[in-house]
Structure formats: C-alpha cells, structure tokens
Amino acid sequence: MEQESASGLSGRAGNAEPVAQTPTPDGAQIHEDYLARARRGSIWQMLAIALSLAIAAFSIYVLGRAVSAVSLSALRQAIAATSAEQIASAALLTVWSFLALTGYDGLALRQLNARVRYKTTALASFTSYAISFTLGFPLITAGTVRYWIYSQAGLTASKVASLTVIAGVTFWFGMAFVLGAGLAFHASAISAINHFYPLINALIGVSVLGAILAYLVWVTIRHRHISIKGFQLELPGLGLSLGQIALGVIDQCAAAGVLYVLLPSHAELDFFTFAATYVFACILGVLSNAPGGIGVFEAAMLKAVPVASEEALLASLVLFRVIYYLVPFLFALAFLGAHEGFHRWTSLREAMRGSEEEKVLEDEINPLRRWYRDNWRLRR
Template sequence: MTGSTKLSSGAAGAGELVAEAGPPDATFGEPSARKSRWSWVGLVASLAIFAASAFVLWRTAHTISAADVLAALARVSAGQLGVAMLLVAVSYLLLTGYDFLALRQMRIKVPYRTTALASFTSYAVSFTLGFPLLTSGAVRYRIYAARGVRAPQIASLTVIAGITFWLGMGVVLGWSLMAEAGAISLLAHTSIFINQLAGLLTACAVVGYLIWVSVKHRYVAVKGWRLELPGLRLSLGQMALGAGDACAAAGVLFVLLPDGHGVNFATFLAIYVCACMLGIVSHAPGGIGVFEATMLVALSSLPGSQVLGALLLFRLCYYLLPFLLALALLSGYEIVKRLKSGRDSLCDDSGGGAGPGLRREAS
C-alpha cells in the first residue's frame, strides 16, 4: 500500500498502522526477484504436500470399506458427541479472544458482542472455504467497518490474531514433543532424539520471541504498513489463549476416537498440531485431505475405519456446523442492518427538515 496519509500519530496510540509515502524501503521488504523465487518454492512445497496426502488417502481408501466407516460412525455414543460439541464451543469462544486481544493492542474500543460476532463468523467461514486473508478479512470488514474500524486496522488485527495462533501452537507442540518423545516415536516412527530436539527448538523459538518483544517495542511491516507487535504481557496472554484453543480443538477429535485406543492426550496433541501445520502449509481449505492423511498415518496402529469415521465427525462438528451457524448469523446481521438503515431513512424523510437529524447527531 502506498499513500501520503498518516493513519497514526503520537496521540493515536502505538498500536496503529502507519502508511508511509513513496516506495518501500529496506525495512519493508526484499527485492521482488527474491520474493518471486521464494513464492515458487512455497508453491512447489504446498503442491508436494497436497499430492503426497492425496496419495496416502487414495491408498488408505482401498483398504477401508464404506460399511466399516459407517459402522465406526454408528459406534460413536451420544456422550462422545456431546463432549465434542462442548469442546467446539470452548474452542470458538477462545477464538473470539484473538480479536479481543488484537483490538486491545490497537487501542480500539469495540463492544464484545461485535467482536464475538466478527471473530466467530470470520473463522468459521475461513476454516471451511480457505483463503483466510480474503474470506476472514471480508467478513471482519463487513462487521467492524460499521463500528468505524478501518481496513488497515482490520489487516493489523488479522496479523496480531495470527501471532496468537502460532504462539499457542508453538508452546503446545514444544511441550508435547519433549514430554511425550517416546510415545510419539512409536506412533510416528521417528527417533526420540529427533522429537526432543524438535520440541526444544520450538520451545526456544517461542521463548526467543517473548524475549525479543519484551526488550523494546517491535514493529513488522505488512505491505508497507508499520505495525507494533504486542509486548511481553500481552504476548503471554496470546500464548495462553492460543494454547487453550489448540487443546480444545484437539480434544474434539480426541473424544471421537474409538474407545480403548491407548493414546494419551499429550501425545495426541503433538500429532494434531503437526497435522494442522501441514494442512496450513498446503493451503488446502481447512487443510482438508492433508490433515486427514497425516492423522491416518500417525494413528496407523488403530483401526483405519474407526479413525476415518472420527475424522469425518470432526469435520462435521468443528467445520460444517459452525460454518452453517456463521452463515445464519451473517444473514441475520445483514437483515437487521438493512432494516435499521431503512428505518433511519424513513425518519429522515418524515422529519421534513434538519431538526430530527440534528437531534440524532446530538444524541
């Protein structure tokens, strides 16, 4: 983004974004040729992950019958579904905290009901449709713009919410890889040393980030916009919130697994987080295909039909049902918004002058 307009000043608060005139300097980006090379590397890696996952799913499908999957679905109890839906609610409730903390960092006051609506609907839509910068950004803008939040600020909010997600995933992955290195090695067929090393490096990265933001104010550039990152205190809140969300989301699938699987939750957490990360890297909507393939490989010691049945129910509970609820809420929001706009227009037409308008402005 370019332009000469300053979107923040000393009095506006450090959490605002700043647009600077002229071409981006060295702080704001790399040469376009280098960016182009890395974009191709990312594209090839994403396609490779997706292709490998598709192959795994294709091979697995030939060893599992539809009847076995239906039987596995039938074995899931009402109690399991009830706990799963409760954990879905907890996860999405914690997701609203992502936007809440981001708005607090940016010193923007928005009622929590608006924050909850924008957060829930944006995540539910982007989780299912993919392309989160486009889908979640559009939903957030539609709701937050009515509260005076500008597009650059919404972009800033999205960045801070993303940091919350990765801090939570990082702390959960680092802890589970180190604490359950042996159990994970048996499931994933990796060495205990590799698991411990990966967990240690992940934990060091999280701790390093926390130290980095605690020393002084840190800024990142988003297409020429300068954004201050949260400090240590708020970052710790982000980490706790993200970790809680990751545990709740993983718990949804964990309780849907067949009884007597013998996998403890800490071990399962590491597998779940790795599967989520691979799904994100693949850029597939909701990590579909990649997430399932990773879980099927990691839990290959369990009956494949039962794991696949649990994965299908997980998609239904965590993705499809919230997506349908989000569409209903967005539709209701638009209807109420249009009715209110029509009512205001009628008031203006019937006022016959500036009096009513002035009274509304004064109120």
Template structure:
C-alpha cells in the same frame, strides 16, 4: 546528482532482488504444497482402496450421544477461545469496540476460513464487512489479521514443543526422526517462543509487511495471546479426541501435538479445510486405531467442528447484514430533523 542516481540505482537493485527472492519463495512454497498434497492423496487413496465402508458406518453408529455432546461442548470452547484472538488484537490496536462485535467478527471469520480455506480472502473479507461498519480502518483490520495469525502460530509452537519434549515417540511416527532429535526440536521450539516473549518485552517492535506497519504486542499481551491460543488448540483437539473409539492408546498431550501437526500440514497444503492432508496425518500417526474407526471419528469431527459452526456463521452474518440494512433504512426514513431510536 550522481549521488542521487547512485542511490536510485541501489534502490532499484534492492527492489529487484527482493522481488526475485519473493518469487523464488513463492515457487518453493507452491512445490512444497503440491508435494504435501500428492503424498496425502497417495496415503488416503491406499486406505480407501482397502476400506470397509460398512464398518465406517458401524463405527459412526457406535459413537455415543455422550461423546457427541462432549465434542460439541469442546467445539464451543474452542470458538469461544478464538474470540479472544480478535479481542486481544483490538485492545493492542486501541480499538475500543464491545466484546460482542469482536466475538461476531471472530466466529464468523474463522467458520468461513476453516471450512472454505483461503483465510486471507474469506476470513479477511468477513472481518472487513463487520469491523469497517464499526469504524475500524482498513489498515487496522489488516493489522488485526496479522496479529491473530501470529497468535495462532505462537500457541501451535507451544503445544508442539511440549508434545515433542514429553512424548516425542508419537511425533516420530509422522516425521520419521529419532526420538532424541524430536526432543531437541521440541526444546528449540520452546526456546524460540521464550526468546520471542523476551524480544517483545524489552521494547516496542515494529516492522512492515507489504506496506502495512505493525507494532507487535508487548510481553503481557503476548502471554495472553499464548494462553488463548493454547486453550483454543486444547479444546479443538479434544473435539476429535473424545470421538475416537475407546482404548486407542494415545494420551491427550501427544494427541494434541499430533493434531497441531495435522493442522499445520493441512494449512501448508493450501487445500480448503486441509481436507486430505489432515486425515492422512492421523492415518500415519495413529496406526493403533483401525482406519474405519478413525475415518468415522474424522467425519464426525468435520461435521461438528466445521460444518455446524459454518452454517451458524452464515446465519449470524446474514442476521447482522439484515440488521445493519434495516437500521440504515430506518435512519433514512426518520429524516434528519426527526430523532430516531
């Protein structure tokens, strides 16, 4: 009995310590998010105070139909790559669903979370609405969301690591660090990704988050995750890259790394769509492009990559819900003894 009480006391103390740590992490995260948001507002406000709005409209009109067509094509490529996030996760979880179901859930979830923010709420609810009807348990849907998030960050680390190693001077405009420090960080990031691949390749790795047990994908699926994520990020950054004015003087690899940093800053700010911090990052990182031309490109980017897919996602979700309900009504009206098509 004394031993039981001691064990119970130890567990209580550990639980209290974990709760205290989580609380402090949450507080630090909130302060960091507010700091990023405040700095971004300051940067954007400075630019807007001296902005020539007529030149912004002129820059938008100067964007060719060819640039817009290429941006739409790259956007489609990005969302196509995103569908493999869900497809790979489903394969790992041994959920044998058709690709079209994974594609619908992935596209709808990402269009919601990219535009509205709060990915666990918006994207998670969208995936649950589609996958639960396909017979996937709530636990596996939660695991799928975790795997997709992990996949996204793996690709982000690879792109940033390569960019820091090959073109550290462009990232230096953002983080204000010496070039050699950025190179060292780049190698460290890439080494961490390699170490992770080795770690999951040696044997099954299982951990628990908020009561949900998850076994990490093995070596082959992890490589597939990284390839899909890098393709997604390459296409997504290309959407904005082709919309920039000519002679901007930034190579694509450096730009892709800057794009990933901007996405990370936007995500860390917890602002829906990263609006503000995302733009502020580019305003700091691309001083060679006029603010008017850059904001024109960013506005077109948000319309093509966020607003357009978001509206299409709403249509697809509405069509899916209508189809499910009509099929349910048809099944009921046919009766239990009458075969239905």
C-alpha cells in the same frame, strides 16, 4: 623557507588522492536490483508451490489407499457406533474452542486501543474463523468478513488489517507451544509416530519453546515494530503476548479434544501426544493450501494415529469435519445473513424516521402548506 614550504604544500596537494564519492545508482542499476529481488521472490514462490503440491500429492495417495480399503457399510456402522456422549463432548469442546478464538480478536483490539462491544467482536471472530477454516485462504476470507463487520463499528481498514495479523500470530503461538511442548516432554511417544530418535524430537521441541521464550524477552526489552509491505505494526508487549500464548494453547487443546473424544479408543495414545500430532497435521494442512486442509489433515492423522480399525478412525475424522467445520460454517452463514438483514432494517428505519421528522419540520415552518394539505385530503 616560505618558498620551500609552499612548494611542499603544492606537492602534497598535487599528490593527494581525490576524496571518494558514493556513486549514485543509475536507472539501469535500479532496474537490475529490482529484477534480482523479483527473481529471488519467484524462486521462493516456486519452492512453496512445489512443497504444497508434494504434500497434497502424498496426502491424496495415503488417503486414497486408506479409503479404498474401507467399505462404506463399515464406515456407516462406525459412525452409528459413536455414542451421544461423544457427540455432546465434541460439541461442547467446539464451543470452547471458538470462545477462545473470540479472545484472539479481543486481545488484538486491546493492543490497538480500539473499543468494540463484545457481541460485535464475537460475531466477527466466530464468522471469520468458521468461514476461513472451511474455505481456506484465511487472509482473504477472514479479512473480508472482519472488515465487513468491524467497519460498521467504526474501525478503519488499517486497524482491521492489524487485528488480522495479531490474531494470526496468536493462532500460531498456540500451535507452536503445543507442538514444542509435545516434542519436548513426550519425545519417546512421538518418536513412535514420526520415527525420529527421541533425542531429535526433544531437541526440536526445546528449540521451538526456546524461540518462543526468546520472542518474549525481545518484546519485553522495549516496544517492537514490524513492517509488512510498508505497513508498520507495533507488537504486543509481555503481558498481551503471554495472553496470546494462553489463548492459543486453550484453543488448540480444545480443537484437538474434539477429535480425541470422537476416537474409538484412547488407550494407545495419551492426549498430550495426540495434541502435538494434531497440531502437526494442521500445519501440513496449512502448508498444502488446501481449503481447510481437507484431505491432507485426514491423511496425516491416518498415518500417525495408531488405532485397531481404520473404519473407526475415518468415522471419527468425518464426524470431526461435520462438528468442528461444517456446523460452525452453517451457523456463521446464518449469523452473517441475520446481521446484514438487521443492519439494513435499522438503516431503513432511520431513513423513514428522518423522513417523518423532516415532514414535521416542514409543517412547523410552513403552516399554510399544512392547512392546504389537510383541507385537500378532506375534500378528496
């Protein structure tokens, strides 16, 4: 029996299948995986570039046709016909929009538990947005300006990067909510612009609002983190996320209001439909990668906004560029220059004060040197 069991064991052991082991990828396999990821990334980059070029080309075509049909004298007359009340209202709404933008940075700083004075926050936010809106490439332009100012307030590069990402999320929250609400609740009016069936517009709008609601539920359940190129960022919770949406909506509505009050007539388009159209034109401008979406935004608005006179609409768009883009850009350059000049003067004054204190300390330590210096001055 023992021999039989032993032989049975040996037989089972001999017939047993070897334990499967996870193969370790060699260098060639890792290299192939890296090349595959690079190819997938390059394909998406090429598609993004193609989309940007297509949007830009179509916008140039639309804008070129519109401008060719407008005489400069008629355009000047339309600009001159804009009332002082319209200019003042547009300027006030511009201030309101940029005040909301300072709240973007304020919420981000609160999420990062960073204490910065509001005047520093306002300077960094206003100048970064005013410059990035005009020059484009916001991650580079806005990020550089923010780091320049916030680093002097003691923030590290990683916190400035986190702040820029959170502020960008707030901006897109506002755009998504305004666009989704416009499509959901003004589907018929927008269908006259994008030529979609009202039901399609309503479904798109409800989907966008549903995605925002799902995000709010997602960040409410527990703390969420995202990884951006190995960089970990904790997402704001429910309270700050609601604040992001509110500030984003205020900013987008104020910015849309700047152009709305400059239009020659508001009778053909209610504000909420116009705001959704404005946001869609802004999104096209962002996708085109054109600095400030220039040309693309104007072409989209010319195609979408129904007005009796294209000259009047072009005049409104020109004034909008001046009031909302050019004037804040010039103010931002002036504020940055004044800030840098004040910072350099403060550093120089502290250096001079330190030199004087060092001289007084040397005199107290070495009275013989002080006596010699004073007598030498008297002899001279």
